[in-house]
Amino acid sequence: MKEFPPFSLQEPPKVAFGRGSWVTDQDGNEVIDGSGGPAVYCLGHSDPRVNEAIANQLNQIAQGYRRFYNSDPLEQLEALIRERCGGGLTEMMFNSSGSEAVETCLKAALQYQQAIGQTGRTRFISRMRSYHGNTLGALSVSGYPLRRGPFQESLLPVSFVSPANDYRPPEGVDADQLVEFLANELENEILKLGPENVCAFIMEPVVGAAGCVVPAPAGYAQAIQAVCQKYGVLLISDEVMSGAGRTGNWRALEHDGVVPDIMSVAKGLGGGYLPLSVTIYQQKIGDVLREKDGGLMTGHTFTAHTAGCAAALKVQQIIEEENLLDRVKTKGAWLGQSLKERVGDHPFVGDVRGRGYFWGIELVQDKETKQPFARDLQIAERFGHALRQEGLLLYPVSGFGTEQQGDGVIVAPAYNATDDVLEQIVGRIESALKRLFD
Ligand SMILES: Cc1ncc(COP(=O)(O)O)c(C=O)c1O
Secondary structure, three states: OOOOOOOHHHOOOOEEEEEEOEEEEOOOOEEEEOOHHHHOOOOOEOOHHHHHHHHHHHHHOOOOOOOOOOOHHHHHHHHHHHHHHOOOOOEEEEEOOHHHHHHHHHHHHHHHHHHOOOOOOOEEEEEEOOOOOOOHHHHHOOEOHHHHHHHHHHOOOEEEEOOOOOOOOOOOOOHHHHHHHHHHHHHHHHHHHOHHHEEEEEEOOEEOOOOOOEEOOOOHHHHHHHHHHHOOOEEEEEEOOOOOOOOOOOOHHHHHOOOOOEEEEOHHHHOOOOOOEEEEEOHHHHHHHHHHHOOOOOOOOOOOOHHHHHHHHHHHHHHHHOOHHHHHHHHHHHHHHHHHHHOOOOOOEEEEEEEOOEEEEEEOOEOOOOEOOOHHHOHHHHHHHHHHHOOEEOEEEEOOOOOOOOEEEEEOOOOOOOHHHHHHHHHHHHHHHHHHHO
């Protein structure tokens, strides 16, 4: 295989084609796509059934603009999502990106609070070490200093509470006190701001890039929801990365027995075949918005894009027909166990954590103290490079630890990756660790 320069992310090769879990570049190098890019390609690449569904739609019409037309793919996709979600989550708006989905969550929350007469409720609370998108609103609620960078001074005022991370709990907090600590911290923040000023709390049920895959501790989501409900604060679940089955449940928060007021889903929704995201919210919110304002007052040119909906509908139908979420649950447990057994003991692997087909491997320079590597060593990028040399693409993430340090990779295979591919992913990670640190 061709040698890439050490920080290959800056000079990637040109992609040629992808088939299933494999991607080939224009020089003929074939690699396993072990993370679906940033946890997107849940059915792998070039599935002929999805391509055919898109082609059929394009041959009819690419888009029937939403203000002029409804469409079968849109209606069917809405029905399918309603069935997956349950719990009163019946209302939705489709857009193109995860950031747009989060913006729409924030706007739905603001509009609802205004509509019910809670006009002071304009403030959002979020968590540190979180990522919700790159548009200004979504970035405002992102506790990710590396990405806020030069935009910091132009962002909305947002309060941040501690991450729900039991590998790196707040100083002086034991793992068994973490949930109580976090619930109290949120309650105190709401009281500090004045409940009459707080619109919503936003969180990722399993943090993605901003934490290197961090599932919240058991009981956290329920405790947080109780606090939100006590003070009339809406709960927004950002499942752009963790939703659409990535963790084994269609909704990531289903695992915690919690139904949010508003949620976002994106990457695995259309599996990357065409861009599509969705904001889903409670019927009671939809009813109020319809009555007061005629509906949710936002949208974009490509809202409910017809071909995008047709692609996502086919992706979701295939996931259902092939029982892929059952596979993600059972094989995901195998994947996590294998990673822990074969990679977890490595002297520079601090933690292996995740759920379903969503795993993070955090690298540290000292396993005992959990001290991250100095950022200028660019360990995540170097690990990504070593993996690529072993013929495996994983998503390198950095800047999620203490200060702006923190290095790791995300493992997020296609839901239909074969047993052999999953086995090779684990084997190639072992080899890449050796290659990097030897
Ligand atoms: C949890 C979460 N929210 C929002 C976003 C933003 O999505 P997009 O990059 O599609 O705008 C991301 C992207 O990685 C994400 O992981």
